[in-house]
Amino acid sequence: MQTSRVIAASVMAAVLTAGAAACGGGTSTNKTAPKTLTYWASNQGANIEVDKATLTPELTKFEQQTGIKVKLEVVPWSDLLNRILAAATSGQGPDVLNIGNTWSASLQATGALLPFDAATFAKIGGKERFVPSALASAGAAGKDPAAVPLYSLAYALYYNKAQFQAAGITAPPATWDELVADGKKLTTGGHFGLAMEGASISENIHQAFVFGKQHGADFFDAAGKPQFDSPQAVAAIQQYVDFMAKDKIAAPGDAEYSANQSVTDFATGKASMLLWQAAASNLKAHGMAADAYGVAPIPFQTASASGPTAVNSMVAGINLAVFKNTGNLDGALKFVKFMTSTGEQKILNIAYGSLPSVTDAQSDPAFSTPDLKTLSQVLATSAAPLPQVANESQFETLVGTAMKGLLADAAAGRPVTTATVKAALTKAQQQMPTS
Amino acid sequence: MKARLRRVGLPYLLLIPALALELLIHLVPMLVGIAMSFKQLTQFFIRNWSGAPWAGLGNYRTAVDFHAAVGQALLNSFLVTCSFTLLVVGLSWLLGTAAAILMQDAFRGRGVLRTLFLVPYALPVYAAVITWSFMFQHDTGLVNHVLHDQLHLTSGKPFWLIGGNSFYALVTVAVWRSWPFAFLCLTAGLQNIPRDLYEAASLDGAGVWQQIRRITLPSLRPVNQVLVLVLFLWTFNDFNTPYVLFGRSAPEAADLISIHIYQASFVTWNFGSGSAMSVLLLLFLLVVTAAYLFVTSRRRGAHA
Numbered sequence: 001m002q003t004s005r006v007i008a009a010s011v012m013a014a015v016l017t018a019g020a021a022a023c024g025g026g027t028s029t030n031k032t033a034p035k036t037l038t039y040w041a042s043n044q045g046a047n048i049e050v051d052k053a054t055l056t057p058e059l060t061k062f063e064q065q066t067g068i069k070v071k072l073e074v075v076p077w078s079d080l081l082n083r084i085l086a087a088a089t090s091g092q093g094p095d096v097l098n099i100g101n102t103w104s105a106s107l108q109a110t111g112a113l114l115p116f117d118a119a120t121f122a123k124i125g126g127k128e129r130f131v132p133s134a135l136a137s138a139g140a141a142g143k144d145p146a147a148v149p150l151y152s153l154a155y156a157l158y159y160n161k162a163q164f165q166a167a168g169i170t171a172p173p174a175t176w177d178e179l180v181a182d183g184k185k186l187t188t189g190g191h192f193g194l195a196m197e198g199a200s201i202s203e204n205i206h207q208a209f210v211f212g213k214q215h216g217a218d219f220f221d222a223a224g225k226p227q228f229d230s231p232q233a234v235a236a237i238q239q240y241v242d243f244m245a246k247d248k249i250a251a252p253g254d255a256e257y258s259a260n261q262s263v264t265d266f267a268t269g270k271a272s273m274l275l276w277q278a279a280a281s282n283l284k285a286h287g288m289a290a291d292a293y294g295v296a297p298i299p300f301q302t303a304s305a306s307g308p309t310a311v312n313s314m315v316a317g318i319n320l321a322v323f324k325n326t327g328n329l330d331g332a333l334k335f336v337k338f339m340t341s342t343g344e345q346k347i348l349n350i351a352y353g354s355l356p357s358v359t360d361a362q363s364d365p366a367f368s369t370p371d372l373k374t375l376s377q378v379l380a381t382s383a384a385p386l387p388q389v390a391n392e393s394q395f396e397t398l399v400g401t402a403m404k405g406l407l408a409d410a411a412a413g414r415p416v417t418t419a420t421v422k423a424a425l426t427k428a429q430q431q432m433p434t435s
Numbered sequence: 436m437k438a439r440l441r442r443v444g445l446p447y448l449l450l451i452p453a454l455a456l457e458l459l460i461h462l463v464p465m466l467v468g469i470a471m472s473f474k475q476l477t478q479f480f481i482r483n484w485s486g487a488p489w490a491g492l493g494n495y496r497t498a499v500d501f502h503a504a505v506g507q508a509l510l511n512s513f514l515v516t517c518s519f520t521l522l523v524v525g526l527s528w529l530l531g532t533a534a535a536i537l538m539q540d541a542f543r544g545r546g547v548l549r550t551l552f553l554v555p556y557a558l559p560v561y562a563a564v565i566t567w568s569f570m571f572q573h574d575t576g577l578v579n580h581v582l583h584d585q586l587h588l589t590s591g592k593p594f595w596l597i598g599g600n601s602f603y604a605l606v607t608v609a610v611w612r613s614w615p616f617a618f619l620c621l622t623a624g625l626q627n628i629p630r631d632l633y634e635a636a637s638l639d640g641a642g643v644w645q646q647i648r649r650i651t652l653p654s655l656r657p658v659n660q661v662l663v664l665v666l667f668l669w670t671f672n673d674f675n676t677p678y679v680l681f682g683r684s685a686p687e688a689a690d691l692i693s694i695h696i697y698q699a700s701f702v703t704w705n706f707g708s709g710s711a712m713s714v715l716l717l718l719f720l721l722v723v724t725a726a727y728l729f730v731t732s733r734r735r736g737a738h739a
Contacts, residue, residue: 085478085701089482110479110481111479112482199596251574253574256572390478390479397683397698408597411573411598
């Protein structure tokens, strides 16, 4: 009796905890009739309703042209990768979907996305229509791309014109030394020179990549093996963390920002500089007038940087992919062709404040605002894609988290030294899967 | 003979639907999880995971190799979870018991207070925890405003959502969320203690503390036995609270095991390794539960 009760209770406990062992899976169906498509869009506007309002008229246009009805679902960023993974695992997913371009190689490795070979490209109007740097971040080198670029973005330095003038700074900094010097002039009392998004894994990793490139650090070697703790990588990460730890031009409170609070701080004048990708619509939403801030390329290590270290942005952007299990391949490709057509590229990128990923659409005057001109110049001359390797998303999480920890140390006043940075990066590297 | 077989067989026949559903809903996913833990299930195979290569005990070896980074992180997370669970279960139980005993006698406003106490339990997890995360913010949060600006208890504004203090922030929110459940169970338990026991005790000259120690607590024993176990399992497995409070990468000091396993599988796309850790967690909880029930049941046997 006694034993049987213990057993019964143990079974109960097993049942209670089984949830943890049996995670994974997901539900969503693609019982698509030939005349419908399911489309998962990423959240590009200020919120999901804005995206729906932007995309719905275009989808109606597509239906009028082809007779294919598109069922739209806008998926928040926090869910998107998990949803895609669940779809890949179960084989039940949308027909067409948006992916963050840095995930391209990781998702390519799952085999869940349709490769764009020559024949497929022919059906959507040809490979040469796309901006080359944007297409380079749609899959691993030497493989058929797993997606095509949809919206392109780049990083830039946003600075508050009035505060620069008040501090007697005439031109935006072109090197990091200048940025630190300007930052120190601008940091007074409760006001800071630079706003950082310290607890955001993705912002951290984008900065790590640019600083890494400038120091000559590649986080993966040619064979795709991780090398996170090379001396160059340590120097790169330390330089970024030192803005808070040593130079003290960023507020310690920035170390816990992960919901775009740094954009708010910049827009409301609490900080004078911000390193961000296509911030214009976001700043406008916070009530900052377009002539109140200037947009300059992200600084380099030296004034006349050239060669492989002359990188000051990642190739940021959103790619459009076709789910391999689609029941309506023909319709899905028609939709891809429609979304990447010159006309739609203009409409959508204007709405989202991003840059077109097809060359023909870029000549539109709407993309020659000072802000977008800087971004498109950066994208054309000094942007590089994040490593397109299968383990890229693990790298993002591990190194991004390590930086979050280092910034937390800096914020709490604990010393951040070459040794502590190296230790954090070594630990991140050891957690990478060995395969 | 046939009739007898039918008579004996009928109950089992009626049980079959329930049994089949039980297998489908509970056992099959569990077995799938266990099978996954022996596979090298990375992103290269999730599309066709039955084709993933067998890893043997590889995932388990990595998980318990405490000299390497993965095992060390798991061990750290396990220890954090153990101290978190001890603190949260202890404090929730203490608060719940104290409140239940104080609310035992009727007084004006008892109904209102009881309802108020149950609010944290009734609120949706997300809404409640996100509110706490606002309160714990460094620059604009209520906690720092009260501690630093009003009471001047701290020299500078401490961080609560990053670094070492995140552990205490997490404990606070978890206790706040789970003590009302203890309160509810114990209030129900108290209703079953006959009033004349207290009357007899006070006639014999027992004070309040003695009454609590000699009557209330022993009478609540069966309730406590279940309550502590349930609180333990819930707290140990708590995922929602740290996830909403810290997002997808929790600070090391508050890296609870469920978040850690989520990271090991979903965020780093290594589902085999995540499953192996889950199975280890399952085994640990089974052992603890069995030992707990064995000890508490035997002790009760000795008392009786």
